Amino acid sequence: MTTGMRIKRAVPFALALGIWFFPVPAGLTAPAWHLFAVFAAAIASVLINAFPLLTASMLAVGAIVLTGTIKPEQAYSGFANSSVLLVVIAFIVAQAVVKSGLGRRVSLFMVSRFGGSSLGLAYSIVLTDAAIAPAFPSNTARGGVLYPIVLAVAKGAGSEPDSESRYLGGYLMFCSMAGLAVSSALWMTATSANPVALQIVQQAGLEIDFGKWLLASAVPSLVAIALLPLIVGRLFPPRVGKTPEAPAAARKELAGMGGMSRDEWITAGTFVLMVAGWIFGNRLNLNTTSVAFMGFGVLLFLNVITLDDITKQGDTLVTFLWLAVLFAMSAQLNELGFMGYVGERLASGLGGLSWTSLYVTLIVLYVLIHYMFVSQTSQVLALFSVFLDVGTKGGVPLPLMAFGLLFASSYFSVITPQGGSQNIIFAASGYLTQRELYKLGGLITLAFLAIYLLIGSPWVYFVMR
Amino acid sequence: MGFLTRAPFLLGLAFAAAACGPATESQGPAAAAGADLEFSGSWSGLGSRHTISLGGERYGSIVDLKGTMLLTGPGRPGVGFQSEVIGLTDSATGFQGRSVWTDERGDQVYSELRGEGTAAKNRIAGTILSGTGRYAGMTGSYEFSWQWVMEGEEGAVHGRAVDLHGRVQGGPAAGGSPR
Numbered sequence: 001m002t003t004g005m006r007i008k009r010a011v012p013f014a015l016a017l018g019i020w021f022f023p024v025p026a027g028l029t030a031p032a033w034h035l036f037a038v039f040a041a042a043i044a045s046v047l048i049n050a051f052p053l054l055t056a057s058m059l060a061v062g063a064i065v066l067t068g069t070i071k072p073e074q075a076y077s078g079f080a081n082s083s084v085l086l087v088v089i090a091f092i093v094a095q096a097v098v099k100s101g102l103g104r105r106v107s108l109f110m111v112s113r114f115g116g117s118s119l120g121l122a123y124s125i126v127l128t129d130a131a132i133a134p135a136f137p138s139n140t141a142r143g144g145v146l147y148p149i150v151l152a153v154a155k156g157a158g159s160e161p162d163s164e165s166r167y168l169g170g171y172l173m174f175c176s177m178a179g180l181a182v183s184s185a186l187w188m189t190a191t192s193a194n195p196v197a198l199q200i201v202q203q204a205g206l207e208i209d210f211g212k213w214l215l216a217s218a219v220p221s222l223v224a225i226a227l228l229p230l231i232v233g234r235l236f237p238p239r240v241g242k243t244p245e246a247p248a249a250a251r252k253e254l255a256g257m258g259g260m261s262r263d264e265w266i267t268a269g270t271f272v273l274m275v276a277g278w279i280f281g282n283r284l285n286l287n288t289t290s291v292a293f294m295g296f297g298v299l300l301f302l303n304v305i306t307l308d309d310i311t312k313q314g315d316t317l318v319t320f321l322w323l324a325v326l327f328a329m330s331a332q333l334n335e336l337g338f339m340g341y342v343g344e345r346l347a348s349g350l351g352g353l354s355w356t357s358l359y360v361t362l363i364v365l366y367v368l369i370h371y372m373f374v375s376q377t378s379q380v381l382a383l384f385s386v387f388l389d390v391g392t393k394g395g396v397p398l399p400l401m402a403f404g405l406l407f408a409s410s411y412f413s414v415i416t417p418q419g420g421s422q423n424i425i426f427a428a429s430g431y432l433t434q435r436e437l438y439k440l441g442g443l444i445t446l447a448f449l450a451i452y453l454l455i456g457s458p459w460v461y462f463v464m465r
Numbered sequence: 466m467g468f469l470t471r472a473p474f475l476l477g478l479a480f481a482a483a484a485c486g487p488a489t490e491s492q493g494p495a496a497a498a499g500a501d502l503e504f505s506g507s508w509s510g511l512g513s514r515h516t517i518s519l520g521g522e523r524y525g526s527i528v529d530l531k532g533t534m535l536l537t538g539p540g541r542p543g544v545g546f547q548s549e550v551i552g553l554t555d556s557a558t559g560f561q562g563r564s565v566w567t568d569e570r571g572d573q574v575y576s577e578l579r580g581e582g583t584a585a586k587n588r589i590a591g592t593i594l595s596g597t598g599r600y601a602g603m604t605g606s607y608e609f610s611w612q613w614v615m616e617g618e619e620g621a622v623h624g625r626a627v628d629l630h631g632r633v634q635g636g637p638a639a640g641g642s643p644r
Binding site for chain 1: 507509511512531532533535543544545546547548567568569570571612613615617623625627
C-alpha cells in the first residue's frame, strides 16, 4: 500500500475521532453526535476512495454497537426493513428476466425501435418511466420494473459490468436512476413520499390535486427529462455513439429467436402479476415487498431460477449488507433527533433574508441535507414542515414554497446512491463505481436544482398566482 | 471534478457543523430567584403507536415518541433537548403521558403530560416535576399542540408539535443558562 493510500485511509478515522471528541453541541445528545461522527466518516471514506461502501459500513456498524452508541437491535433494524428487502428481491428477479431469455427479447425489441444511438435508448427508458409513473405509488417498485429492461438492453448491446464495455450500461443505469427522481416529481402519485408531503401542505392551508400538481410540475420536469440523457452523456460518455445498423440487426435477430419459451412465458406472467400487485397494492391492501417475495417464490417453484442461481448472487449480498446498515444508521440519526435539530437550526437561522433569497437558500439546504438521509419519506416527515413554516413566515408565497419543497423531495433522491431505495437496484448493477455514482449524483442533483429553481420557480409563481 | 464530487457532502457537513455550533455556556440574563421565566419552541418526534378498539368509536393507543425539542426565549432551560414521551391515549378520556428531556451533558428534565388527545382538541399540558444536574429543583409547566401526526414507513408515527409555550422556576436560566 502506498503512503498516499495510507493517508487517505487515515482521513475517515481522523474525521470520525475529530467529530466524536468535539464537544456535543447544545441541544443534541452524545449518542446522536457520535452516530453522526461515524456516519459522516463512512460516507467520506467512500467519497475519497479510501474504502468501498461495504467496508465503510461494516466498520461503522461495528463501531456504533461496540461503543454503545446505539443498541444492536437499532443498528440491525435495516435488515428487516421492507424497502431494503424489496430492493434485494427486485434485484434477484431481474436476473430471472435475463436468464429466461425474456430480457434478450425485450432488449432486441427496444434496440429495433430506439437503438440508432445510445441517446435514443436512454430517452426511450426515461420516457417509458415517465409514462408509467402515475400508476406506480412506489418508485422502488418502478425501479424493479425498469431495471431488468435496462439490464437486458445493456447486456444485449454487449456492455458488461466491471469491464471496459461497461460505459453504455453505466450511462443507461444512471439515466434510469435519475429519471426515476424526475418522474416522481412530475406526477403526484409517482412516489409514496408525495402524499405524505401533501398532507403537511394541506395542514398549512394549501389544497393540491392531481391536475394542479401536474400543471406546476410539467414545465420543469419535462425540461429535466429532456436534458437528462444529454447531461449524463457529457459527464459519463457511453462510448457508443450512433449505431444506425443496430435496429435492423436487432429486428433480424428478434425474428430468429422464434416463439417465447416456457421460462419466458412464466417470467412474463409472473412479472405482469407483480406489476399489477405494485400498481393496485394500496387499493387492495397488499404489501409491495410481499408481492415481490411471492413473485420470487413462484419463479423458484417453477424452476425458472434455481438455488444454484441464487448462490451466484454475491453482489446482492454485498448490496443487502451495506444498504441495511446505512438505512439503519440514517434512521437512527433521525430518531435521535439529529436531522430535525440540524434542519430546525439551519432553517430558523435564516432570518433577515429577502423572501427570494430565503426561498433559494431553504431549497438548497433542503436538497443538500438529503446527503444524510436514506429515505425520501423520512426527510419529508422530519424536515418538510419546518422548512415550509420558515419559508412562509419569511414571506415566501405558500404555493411557491410548497411546490419547491415537493419537487425537491423527489429530485434530491439521486444525490447519493443510497438517497432513495429505488437507486440501489441500479447502483448495485456493477456498471458504475461507488465514486462515479456519488460524482454523477452530486452533479445531476445540482443540474436538477438549477432547472427547478430557474425554470420551475418562475413557472410555479406564474401559474399559481 | 474531484472537488465537485465531494462538494455536496462538504457543503452538507459544513451546514451541519454550522447548525450544531459549539457547545457554548454563555451566561444568560440574571433573574431573581423564584421568578418565572418563559420559553417557547417546537418539537418534532417519531416513534411508534399501537391502537386497540374499545368498541364503537372509542379506541385506546399507547405511543412512544422521541425527537428534538428546540427552545427559544429568555427563560429557556436550554437551547434544545432530546425529548422522549410515552403515553396512553383514550379517545373518550384523553391523554396521559410522561416525558423526559435530555441535554448534551446528559442532564434531564422530567414532566407529566395530560390532554384531550383528540384531533379536534389536541392541546397537551405538561407539568415539569424535577430534573437532574443543572436542572435539579426546576419546576414549571408548558403546553403544546400537535401540528400533525401521521403514519410513516414501517409503521412509524411522526409528529410535529408547535405553539409550545412554558415557564420554569428554579431552572438554570435563573442563574445563567446554556444559550
